[in-house]
Amino acid sequence: MEISGAFLAVILEAILSFFLIKKEDSKKNIFLILYIVTVTLDFLCEYFLFSFGNRNTFLIDQYPTSFRLLKGPLLFLVGRHLLNRNNTWKQYLHFLPFFVVFIFNIIVLFIGTESQRFHQFYLWIFKVYPFYWAGYLIVTIVGQVRGRSSGNKFQKLFVQFLCFVLASVTGYLICGYGRLIDGEVLRMIYTFSFFVQFVFLIRLTQVDNQPLKTDGFNSTNVNEAPVTKESQRKNTKYRTSVLSQDYVTNTNNRLIELLKNKKIYTKEDLSLDDVSNMIHISKNHLSQCISEGLHTTFYDLINKYRIEAFIEQINQNPELQISELYFHCGFRSKATFYKYFKQETGVNPNDYRKKILKEKELQQLN
Structure with a gap:
């Protein structure tokens, strides 16, 4: 199967996931929807680069998109919502690297390889990116485990989702740097891992609304009214x-x-x-x-x-x-x-x- 087919399949799955999740009324789902939009834009950019590059993945490696830099911060903010923490303006500074690299994207697309030093620095950013991505996943997982709430099925599944993504990134790093698998095959495997991610995301919104049997709550810390x-x-x-x-x-x-x-x-x-x-x-x-x-x-x-x-x-x-x-x-x-x-x-x-x-x-x- 051509890699372009893999791109298109993931894009279609992302669009389907977007509409299924968008039906749910929850603040944290805003960031999950933005995560799907980010993944979609990333794959769309790669698909067009692949098409314009005569069906060759060389251009994808030379002009990677900045959208992937949004993935970690978006899932980090979902985690903060689950822990019942307010997001201040400081939290949105996590998106700053995206804007910086986005400008780099524009510059590189216009000047190409004319400035060799600048282009080398640009590519170095994306060599570091998998560690940046994995870092956000680890911080979010640790935060969720420390602040876990028994009986919260959404949080439990969200941690499983994060662990799967972290395993995918780690596997990509090991196989890529160790040259264990051909680059194009590895890219296709990693691309299809997003199918599993979207299944997780759809399942998350279903779990959020599924009833979980409890014995009720007997006390609270604030102005508790008598049960009539x-x-x-x-x-x-x-x-x-x-x-x-x-x-x-x-x-x-x-x-x-x-x-x-x-x-x-x-x-x-x-x-x-x-x-x-x-x-x-x-x-x-x-x-x-x-x-x-x-x-x-x-x-x-x-x-x-x-x-x-x-x-x-x-x-x-x-x-x-x-x-x-x-x-x-x-x-x-x-x-x-x-x-x-x-x-x-x-x-x-x-x-x-x-x-x-x-x-x-x-x-x-x-």
Whole structure:
């Protein structure tokens, strides 16, 4: 089989994987999709170089693409999402080598071999690349093993995927530098290893949504609500879960920190999407964490904090208008505010305000 056929087969498989993974709603899948796009672009470049080079692999060796430098950083960021870590601007510096080498790519394509010294340096970069690629894989695997969460099937399969890729890279290095296999045959074997990678990636998104039987979680570190018949009913759809207890607890701790310290509940149109973006997890996982760990729903939790803020402010300034205060706390509907206030306190806001004013008058008389 011609090597061009291998390129085309992998490209088609990559496109299929892209559409299957794109259906899933998860932040970490963004980086998995970008990984597939990167692999596709890399193979497309090699295919065109192969075609323009009269079906010879010489040009592929002389003008390797810079896209492969994105693979390690992308999988590294997937790993950070799994460990529930925020990505700051510093994390995106991992993509800097790609941009530098991309400029080199453009220069080399225009000047060719006219500058022999520059061209030698350019080729040296790609001799180092397999070690660069393997380094990212090792760091990511070590991070996942150290931060592993029992019961997280996605993380377990992700580590297996990384180990397979690392084994492929290591095998390529040993066979390539040891000249154990003909170069073109080795290239074809390595190319077809991407078929297995795409199978892993598709399987990862399926595992992410497959239920994993657990005995439930008995405790969390943050404002745990009592389990009532109503909360048990709300939690029914999460009776089986792929999320570990540590993941649920850590996510809820970060959510409560945003509510207490950042007071995000004061935003009138605050949505589940907004908060899931703030803590970098999917909205489905966030909703599940709230249900399992706090035994409530997202909007019930947000409105609970709004009511607490309202009570704190009206205790300090009972002379202010009720509407002024509840709008300031994030409510945009009077009916919603009255419903949750009565639910939390057992009285309506007007009676509560009258009580506070009466107590304040008595204190002034005394």
